Structure formats: C-alpha cells, structure tokens
Amino acid sequence: MTDNEEPDGGGDSSITDQQLDDFDTNREGSSASEISSASEEIQRQDSDDPANDPLFVREGNEDGSSTQIWADRDLLSIGTVPGPDRIVGRDTEIQSVAGEIRHLIHESQPNHVVIYGETGTGKSLVSRHVSDRLVDTATARNVPAASVYVECKKNNTETRVARTIARALSDKSDSDIDIPRIGLGSAEYYDYAYDIIDEYYDGLIVILDEIDMVDNAEGLLHELSRAREAGHTDAYIGIIAISNDIDFGQKLNARVQSSMRTTDFVFEPYQSDQIEQILEYRRDAFHDGVVQDGVITETADRSADEHGDARKAVDVLRIAGDIADDADAEVVSPKHVDKAVKRAEVNRVKETIESTSPQSKLVLYTLGRLTGSNNRRFRTSGIYSQYETTCGDVGADPLSYDRVSQILSTFALMGISESHQVGGGHKQGVYLEHQLIKDKDVVMKAVVESDERLSELHNGTYEI
Ligand SMILES: Nc1ncnc2c1ncn2[C@@H]1O[C@H](COP(=O)(O)OP(=O)(O)OP(=O)(O)O)[C@@H](O)[C@H]1O
Known part of the structure; x- marks a missing residue:
C-alpha cells in the first residue's frame, strides 16, 4: 500500500489483530470506519517520521528515551554472561574444577573432568570461568595456554568438533593458517589444531558442552585425551566434558574410560x-x-x-x-x-514441538482439546476418533490408528504427556491411556500458535 492509499479496513495486514482488539477495548462501540481511521493515523505518522513510528515507539518516548520499564533489558x-563477581552459589564447584585442571600452570597434565547436571545449573558458566582464569594465570607464568569452548549440539559430529577446535585456535592465535570450512575429515582438522597448538601453546583446555550430542563422542575423547601420549602434540590437553545425561560416563567403552580417567561432578539445581x-x-x-x-x-x-x-x-x-x-x-x-x-x-x-510434523501437532491438539480442567486420561481409541474430527475441522486427511498411537508415544518421550498401560486382568485386554503432563492451556496455546491451520481455527491465537 502506498502512503496515500486508504487501508481497506478488513484486510490491512500492517495492523495486528492485537492492535485492533486493544482499540476495541479502549473505545467500546467503535465503528468499523473509526477503526479504519485509526489505522490511517498509524500509517500517516509512520510516513511523517520513521524515527517515531508509533508501531514501535511508545507515547512519551519520542525524545529517544527508553521505555519506562527497561534501563538495560540486555x-x-x-x-x-554474568561477571566473575556475580556468579552465585558455585564457589565450591569453581574451587573443585580449578583443583583438577590447575596442573597445567606447572606444565603438567591436567585431570579430565566431566560435569553432570540439569539445564541452567551453571555448568557452562563455571567451566568457562575457571578455564579463562587458568589461561590467564598460566600465560602470566610463561606457560602459554588457550581454552576452546565447543557447543556440541551445534557441532554434533567428530569432524565438526575437530573443525571448531582448529578454527577457534586459529582465531585465538591469529595464525596465518587458513583452515578450510568443508571437505576435510576429523583427522585433517586435528592435524591443523595440533600444528597451531605446537606453534603457539604449551597447554589447552577443551570444553565440550553437551558432549552426549556428538555421534562419535568416544572417538573424540580418545583422540584428545591421548594426543600427547601418541606424539601428535607436545602440549598438555585437558578436557572438561559437560553432559545432562548422568549415565554418559558409563556408556563410554572401556578403551576410552581407561585412556581418559575423569573426575566427575554433579551440579545440583539452584535453591x-x-x-x-x-x-x-x-x-x-x-x-x-x-x-x-x-x-x-x-x-x-x-x-x-x-x-x-x-x-x-x-x-x-x-x-x-x-x-x-x-x-x-x-x-x-x-x-x-x-x-x-x-x-x-x-x-x-x-x-519442543517445533520439529514435529503437522499431523503430530493435530494429535497433540486433540489430546489438549479432550483434556478438561481435571486433566483426565484418554484411551488411544477415544483420542483417535476425536483426532478424526480435528482433521475434519482443518481439512486434513487422518493418519492410520497405528501412526497416531506412535505419535502419542513420541509426545510421552518428549515429556509433554505420559502413557499408562491399563487392563490385562482376568478376561481383560491391555490398552494404553494418555494424559497431558504439561498444563492443558499451555499446550493448547503452544500448539495453536505453532500450526497455521489451528491458528485459523482459533481466530489467530489461544488466550490463557
Ligand atoms: N551461578 C550463577 N550465577 C549467576 N548466573 C547464573 C548462574 N548459573 C547460571 N546462571 C545464568 O544462567 C545461564 C545458564 O547457565 P549455564 O549455561 O551455565 O547452564 P548449564 O548448566 O550449562 O545449562 P545447559 O545444560 O542448558 O547448557 C548463564 O548464562 C547465566 O546467565
């Protein structure tokens, strides 16, 4: 639409439903033409002064001041990341991890560490904090050292981890070595990393966050933990592996367990x-x-x-x-x-449901729809017939009963619902019942906002 064009009232996509709702609430009884002129108002101011477009700038903040709530929202x-003096309640953990890797400053092999714990318990924060301080101390004592942090969820193969380590070392050291982004295997990337380490450093701490996400974690840990012993590098390499899966260490094969003896810590949820x-x-x-x-x-x-x-x-x-x-x-x-x-x-x-199929969303929506305020359980057969109704509502072809049953199991694995086996007594068949674990309204809002067809069915959103 040009600046001079009139908004057409019903279909002006630059005005959100929320704005129209707010407008309705503020001015009860407004006619369609009044709403239309309000839209025009927004358009006109927008074209007058983009710096004060009322779509983004609150009334009273036109002078450039920030909002009345936020001083520094970031x-x-x-x-x-909080500064070192603002890390709360992790003194013991900081001391303990430091105690394991401190040997590096004396040019001696640091112990390898595995940190377990639920999400948001400060595992990455503590690992990075301790490693950074160790690097500073070692470097100040003429033991040049570096630390590299790898997010294994994003780098979930051994090759990607090796490449990230090599490229991070190249950046940190300002090395001229140009490391290709693609086309090499893990062995070549390790070689690049060892070349840089040997040229610039005596010690390296590698933090492998969410190590359990790497497809060949054993190969990776085996390689890094015995790199010095195998003569690939002269530097001492210490590993801090972080895992949400408490069984991770047990799952490593005996060969890795013996080449990489670790000290394990568990970070508890915060009080x-x-x-x-x-x-x-x-x-x-x-x-x-x-x-x-x-x-x-x-x-x-x-x-x-x-x-x-x-x-x-x-x-x-x-x-x-x-x-x-x-x-x-x-x-x-x-x-x-x-x-x-x-x-x-x-x-x-x-x-959580982002990566699920559109049909899965319809199944979850159906379970939410069936769930009343007392959060009952439902048999697969009951859910299936209601799911067929949902499909009818949004014009989708229903999947088979077995597929829907599998989808329900997937939601149980994701921790959104749970499935209970029922029956099996005298002359009774065995069947499954399903129940939401998460709040029904929360699930309904999430699923409605994640699927265009469901969104349309609910006129845009699901209010809770
Ligand atoms: N002890 C703490 N003091 C201050 N802020 C903290 C503390 N622990 C965690 N935080 C805040 O929470 C964020 C998440 O912490 P962190 O990344 O260390 O958690 P994590 O245990 O590694 O979780 P995940 O497994 O999800 O990666 C930090 O960036 C920080 O903002």
Whole structure:
C-alpha cells in the first residue's frame, strides 16, 4: 500500500489483530470506519517520521528515551554472561574444577573432568570461568595456554568438533593458517589444531558442552585425551566434558574410560535463595523502583519449585518486564510474573514441538482439546476418533490408528504427556491411556500458535 492509499479496513495486514482488539477495548462501540481511521493515523505518522513510528515507539518516548520499564533489558537476555563477581552459589564447584585442571600452570597434565547436571545449573558458566582464569594465570607464568569452548549440539559430529577446535585456535592465535570450512575429515582438522597448538601453546583446555550430542563422542575423547601420549602434540590437553545425561560416563567403552580417567561432578539445581541472588544482580535491567516488592522472590520461589534452572528464571523475569512494558504499566508486579511463567512455559513447549510434523501437532491438539480442567486420561481409541474430527475441522486427511498411537508415544518421550498401560486382568485386554503432563492451556496455546491451520481455527491465537 502506498502512503496515500486508504487501508481497506478488513484486510490491512500492517495492523495486528492485537492492535485492533486493544482499540476495541479502549473505545467500546467503535465503528468499523473509526477503526479504519485509526489505522490511517498509524500509517500517516509512520510516513511523517520513521524515527517515531508509533508501531514501535511508545507515547512519551519520542525524545529517544527508553521505555519506562527497561534501563538495560540486555542484562536479562540469554547471551549475557554474568561477571566473575556475580556468579552465585558455585564457589565450591569453581574451587573443585580449578583443583583438577590447575596442573597445567606447572606444565603438567591436567585431570579430565566431566560435569553432570540439569539445564541452567551453571555448568557452562563455571567451566568457562575457571578455564579463562587458568589461561590467564598460566600465560602470566610463561606457560602459554588457550581454552576452546565447543557447543556440541551445534557441532554434533567428530569432524565438526575437530573443525571448531582448529578454527577457534586459529582465531585465538591469529595464525596465518587458513583452515578450510568443508571437505576435510576429523583427522585433517586435528592435524591443523595440533600444528597451531605446537606453534603457539604449551597447554589447552577443551570444553565440550553437551558432549552426549556428538555421534562419535568416544572417538573424540580418545583422540584428545591421548594426543600427547601418541606424539601428535607436545602440549598438555585437558578436557572438561559437560553432559545432562548422568549415565554418559558409563556408556563410554572401556578403551576410552581407561585412556581418559575423569573426575566427575554433579551440579545440583539452584535453591530459591540462590536464584533470588542471581536475579537481584540483574535488577539494574530495570529503572529504579520499577520492580515491585515480591516480584524477584516470587520468580525465584516458583523457579526453584519447578526446576532450579537459572536460565529459565532469568527468562521469566525478562518476560514479566516485557509484559509490563507492552501493557504500558509503570511497574512490574507479581501479576506479570504469573503471566510470564505461563508464557515461558508456552515458549518451551513450542520449542519442543517445533520439529514435529503437522499431523503430530493435530494429535497433540486433540489430546489438549479432550483434556478438561481435571486433566483426565484418554484411551488411544477415544483420542483417535476425536483426532478424526480435528482433521475434519482443518481439512486434513487422518493418519492410520497405528501412526497416531506412535505419535502419542513420541509426545510421552518428549515429556509433554505420559502413557499408562491399563487392563490385562482376568478376561481383560491391555490398552494404553494418555494424559497431558504439561498444563492443558499451555499446550493448547503452544500448539495453536505453532500450526497455521489451528491458528485459523482459533481466530489467530489461544488466550490463557
Ligand atoms: N551461578 C550463577 N550465577 C549467576 N548466573 C547464573 C548462574 N548459573 C547460571 N546462571 C545464568 O544462567 C545461564 C545458564 O547457565 P549455564 O549455561 O551455565 O547452564 P548449564 O548448566 O550449562 O545449562 P545447559 O545444560 O542448558 O547448557 C548463564 O548464562 C547465566 O546467565
């Protein structure tokens, strides 16, 4: 649409449903023509001064000031790593990991470490913090050292991990060696890495985060742990492997277990007072006085009760701030935390079901639809007939009964629902019953917002 064109009222895609809803609520009884002129208003201001497009800029912030809620929202963003003096409740763990790898500063083999623990318990944070400090100390003592952090979820083959290590070392050392991105196998990438290590360093700490995601973790660990002994490099290489799977070490074969004796640590979920402190350190994200009493304690208590995950707790506080900001509120209140907890949960369910097929989403929607307020269990046969109705509603062809049954098992594996075997007594057949584990409304909102057809069926969104 050009600047001069009239919006057509019904189909103006630049105005969101939410804006129209808000407009309706604010001006009860508005006619369609009034809504249309409001849209025009937004369009006109937009063309006048892009710096103050009201679509993005709140009233009162036209002078360039930030919102009345946020002073530095990034302090609560996922990528923000707290400074060393703001790592809460992990002193013992920091000391313990440091004690294992410290030998590097004396030009001696560091012990290898495996850290286990649930998500958001500070495993990566502590590993990186200790390694960085070790590198500083070693380098200051004329033992040039480096640390490399590898996210194995993104680099889930041995070749990718080897390439990431080689390329990270090349960047850190400012080496002229040009390492190809593609076309080489793990052996060649290891060779590049060893060449750089031997030219620049006496010691290396490799952090392998989510090591269990690598297809050949055994080959990788075997190679790195015996690189010096095998004469591939003169440097001492210490490994910190991080895993959410507590059985990871047991699953390694005997050959790796013996070449890589490890010291294992388990990081426990955070307690409420620790999460509270973690959040307090980020209070500066908000303007003074904006966070109402009880908000941080409430967020910490609920997070400790549900998971003890610092990342999720930080996330909830940010979402609560966003909700307050979107509503043009002057303060963040416990009511915003309540909504934020739900929204964060919806986001997580969305992420979990992201990779499932459109048909799987219809099956999950059906289970949500059947589930009433008392969260009952349903037999596969009952779910299947309701699923056929769902398919009819959105114009999809139903899958077979067996496929739907398999899909229900997949959701149980994902931790969204659970399946119970029932019957099997005298003259009774055995059958499965399925039940949501996650809050029904959370699942419904996530699935409706993840599938266009379901979204349409619910006129855009599912309110909870
Ligand atoms: N002890 C802590 N003090 C301050 N912030 C923390 C602490 N632990 C975790 N956090 C915050 O939570 C984020 C996630 O922590 P971290 O990545 O270390 O968790 P993790 O145990 O490695 O989880 P995952 O298994 O999901 O990778 C950190 O970036 C930091 O913002």
